[in-house]
Amino acid sequence: MKKITSIYILTGLLTIGAVTSCKKDFLERPPLDQLSEATFWKTPNDVYQAVMAVYNRLPGDGIIYEDGASDNAHAQYPWESSATDVSAGTLTSTTDAGWSFVDIRRANYFLANADKVTTIDNALLERYKAEVRFLRALFYSNLVNKFGDVPLLTAVVKLGEENVKRTPKAEVIKFITDELEAVSKILPQAYAGGKPNEKGRVTKGAALALKARVHLNEGQFQEAVNASSQVMTLGYSLFKVDAEEAIDAKDDYSQWVTFANAADEKKFRLGLRSYEALFHKANEGNTEVILDRQQIDQKDANFLNTYLLPGTIGGWSSLTPTQELVNSYGSYKTGEPITPPTPAQRAAWYIAKDPAFANEYKNRDPRLYATILFEDSPWNAVEDDYKFNWVQGASNMSLTGYNFRKMVDPAIYRLQVDNYANVILIRYAEVLLTYAEAKNEVSGPDATIYDALDEVRMRSGMPVVDRVKYAGKDALREVIRNERRVELALEGQRYMDIRRWKIAPQVMKTINNIKNTQAQERTWNDRFYLMPVPQKEVDLSKGVLTQNTGYN
Numbered sequence: 189m190k191k192i193t194s195i196y197i198l199t200g201l202l203t204i205g206a207v208t209s210c211k212k213d214f215l216e217r218p219p220l221d222q223l224s225e226a227t228f229w230k231t232p233n234d235v236y237q238a239v240m241a242v243y244n245r246l247p248g249d250g251i252i253y254e255d256g257a258s259d260n261a262h263a264q265y266p267w268e269s270s271a272t273d274v275s276a277g278t279l280t281s282t283t284d285a286g287w288s289f290v291d292i293r294r295a296n297y298f299l300a301n302a303d304k305v306t307t308i309d310n311a312l313l314e315r316y317k318a319e320v321r322f323l324r325a326l327f328y329s330n331l332v333n334k335f336g337d338v339p340l341l342t343a344v345v346k347l348g349e350e351n352v353k354r355t356p357k358a359e360v361i362k363f364i365t366d367e368l369e370a371v372s373k374i375l376p377q378a379y380a381g382g383k384p385n386e387k388g389r390v391t392k393g394a395a396l397a398l399k400a401r402v403h404l405n406e407g408q409f410q411e412a413v414n415a416s417s418q419v420m421t422l423g424y425s426l427f428k429v430d431a432e433e434a435i436d437a438k439d440d441y442s443q444w445v446t447f448a449n450a451a452d453e454k455k456f457r458l459g460l461r462s463y464e465a466l467f468h469k470a471n472e473g474n475t476e477v478i479l480d481r482q483q484i485d486q487k488d489a490n491f492l493n494t495y496l497l498p499g500t501i502g503g504w505s506s507l508t509p510t511q512e513l514v515n516s517y518g519s520y521k522t523g524e525p526i527t528p529p530t531p532a533q534r535a536a537w538y539i540a541k542d543p544a545f546a547n548e549y550k551n552r553d554p555r556l557y558a559t560i561l562f563e564d565s566p567w568n569a570v571e572d573d574y575k576f577n578w579v580q581g582a583s584n585m586s587l588t589g590y591n592f593r594k595m596v597d598p599a600i601y602r603l604q605v606d607n608y609a610n611v612i613l614i615r616y617a618e619v620l621l622t623y624a625e626a627k628n629e630v631s632g633p634d635a636t637i638y639d640a641l642d643e644v645r646m647r648s649g650m651p652v653v654d655r656v657k658y659a660g661k662d663a664l665r666e667v668i669r670n671e672r673r674v675e676l677a678l679e680g681q682r683y684m685d686i687r688r689w690k691i692a693p694q695v696m697k698t699i700n701n702i703k704n705t706q707a708q709e710r711t712w713n714d715r716f717y718l719m720p721v722p723q724k725e726v727d728l729s730k731g732v733l734t735q736n737t738g739y740n
Contacts, residue, residue: 229301232308236384238298239316242323243389245291247330248481248611249490251680252507252595258682259695260513260673262588262708265506268495274719275696277711281726281739285334285719292341295324300344312384318371322390322398325367329402332360333684334719336736351732361406368399377422387473388610393422394479397614400622405684412626416619419478424616426647427466427476432457438568444550444557445520456520456554459649464558468597469609476617480610489606496592497601498561499584501571507678508586509560510699516673517556523651525670526552535704538563538589554649555674559594563702569598578702589702594678617644617675625668632661641668644675687717715739 228234256263256271263271270285279285298320302313331338340355340363372395379385400415436457447453465471472480483490497503515528529537529548537545549562557565561576568574570593578589600607620640627637633655642652658664672685686692696712715738726733 229304232305232312235302235305235308235313235316238302239319242291242295242298242320243482245294245327246323246481247613247680248483249492249495251611251613252492252495252678254680254683255678256507258686259510259697260677260682261507261509261592262586262699263507264587264708265504268506270719271507274716275710276708277696277713277716279716279720279739281720281723281735283720284722286330287335287719287722287725289339289341291327292324293344295320295327296341296344299324314374315376316384318374319390321367321371322375322395325364325371326398328360328364329398329405332357332364333405335721336718339733351729353732354734361402364402365399365411368395368402371395372399372418388480388482390479393419393424394614396422397478397619397622400619400626401614404622404626405688407688409626409629412622413630416623416626419616419619420623424478424619425475426462426616426643427471427474428462428647429458429465432461433569435569436461438572439566441557441566443546444552444565446551456649459647460554460558463555463648464594466615467595467609467612469600469607472610476615477610477612478616478619479614480612482610483608485608489608490611491607492595492609492611493597493601493607496594496596497570498576498579498586498591499582500577500579501574501601503591504584505586505591507592508588509590509592509677510588511590511702512695512699513673513677514556514560514562514590516670517553517559518650518670518674520551520553520650523645523654531700531704534702538702553674555677558648559592559674559677561591561593563589567593567598570596570601580701580703587701587707588699592678612679617647618679618681620644621668621672621675625665625672628661628664628668633659633664637664637668641671644671648675692717713738 228238250269252261253263253269253271255261256269257274263269263275266272270283273279273283274285299317302317305313328338328340336357337354338357338360339352340360341352342363345352371390372392375390375392375395377392379387379389379391381387396415396419400412400419403409403412403415441453441456445453445456447456466474466476481490482488494502494504495506498505511528511531515526518525528534534545534548536542546564549556549565561567563576563578565576566574567576576591579585580589597607597609600609620643624637624640627634638653638655645652653664653667658667669685669689673682676682686695693712693714696710696716698710699707701707715736718736720739721733721735723735726735
């Protein structure tokens, strides 16, 4: 999927949907440097370009801020996103948490006009329409997650008709899932490559995987089982490496893990590398990727290396892990949860430089080492002999005492160039976890649930789930929820997870750093289950739009 062309036609596409006809005299000819109704929608390439303009609205590196609005991470800069206010509980009716219909308008405009081109192959046109319908469904799913009831617009809104009431969420959800089911029957399972069949376009698997996610978020468990089960037959597999890069082999984990033997160390290291490398540019488009935001080399960078790295190596520490996220990574040896030290004890050890401080980070889930930079953790791939050390109070440094390394591409960092790696939006591990959660809620534990969980855990080197200890629905539910947290950390799912599980009041609490001093004060009010409709939008609608409960 290429999007560079869409950048250049953006203004035209936004403009020509609203223009009215005019006299075709000499003085009113369309400008030669702009698009118009009179000159567009003539050729198959026009349709192709318009589809690209809708793809251009896909989310990208900004998905990390969804975790910043949850208990997983601290978003320290309020000018970068609304996550700082959302997590702190300082939301007001002036907060804009993403109320926008630009992407939906663009999709509707395409669907209203694509049939004007009569020279395009009909099967290709129908596929293009299916791609855009998927994208519109994705945009709507993001809106209802945040705001609940939203105006359901399926046609181009004309001037004078823009004040539209909010549609009940249940109706919007039905529209989304019906659309995804319909387009899953049109979209191919894969693309061969080359225009207009670029890899990275929306597939049947993406439609079904998103459908499963939407059903799960709505507690429609049997429907989530059905959709995820279909994805599990389409040939996706978890990404794995069978050898370490030479630079990675320099990381000494003997300080952190008590290896039983050489085979045990190999399992640990390959689990760590498989998990972290799936997000690197060298492995983009791998067998686990179901949908990603395509970035164009030298044109369309993501800023993950900048947002996530500490200031000591050129990053901004925009989003940093919380202690509670660190605590969620279990034991590499047993697969069971760990018991962390008290915050006061941790702080005392850290301040005194007591060797006991390091014990907390020993023999943990390999995904901890692949996701989080903690004191003295090694990372030769980013710099020779690099070990993380927290510099409290310095510019662009973490306020929690940790930084993220997941999603950072160290090979690109070493080149000191921008990161053009694709941003993964849906991957197969999420589908397996969706299946496990939904199936457990429908009928309780069975072999297929354990198999799905074990597939995810074993890829990272973790032990399988104890099927005797976790033989009950309630016990297994907690395993599944924690597995989602550690596997999908920083991928934008935690925001909805804590809301649909109704645990936000318990987990959205003030966070401290490793010295047990406050990093961010947080408060929770049940109105935060939904975001406010920006008051300016309510005002512009002349009262047609209503505000969510609790916001003045």
